[in-house]
Amino acid sequence: MEANHAPDAHPIASELILGDAWDPSAVAGLIRSKSSHQESPCFLFLGKREADLLRSHLGAIFGPENVPCLKDTFYMGLEVIELASESFLLTCGRKTSRTLQDPISKRPEWRDSVSDTLWQYRLH
DSSP states (O other): OOOOOOOOSSOOOOSOOOOSSOOHHHHHHHHHHTOBTTEEOOEEEEOHHHHHHHHHHHHHHHOGGGOSOOTTOEETTEEEEEOSSSSOEEEEOOEEOTTTTOGGGGSOOTTOHHHHHHHHHHHO
16 A cells, blocks of 8 residues: 655635734634533644734733743643744644543642541542
8 A cells, every 4th residue: 555645635724814913802712613511622723924913912911022932832721833834823623621520620729627628528
């Protein structure tokens, strides 16, 4: 069997076209539209133009010197991935909320004796 390494002839369309500035409301709406039942996207793929818009937006909030690049950056809970394409915005992946699945996350702090006592009574 021969492997086919030809480029995909069907490019993926951008999910959101931004204007001249980063639009947090539009991005939040996109994330909400793709979230349901404690699941949400986990990646935010950005082209060069959108990455520049996000960098400018975050730079206005935190100072441009604090946002030299977007590597290891999370925006609205999504890991930002910069792409080499000129213009692109896509959310994808699947992230689940562990709070409903993991009882450890509901355990009180160990040093809180009052809550710890209540916790013990609930277990017995």
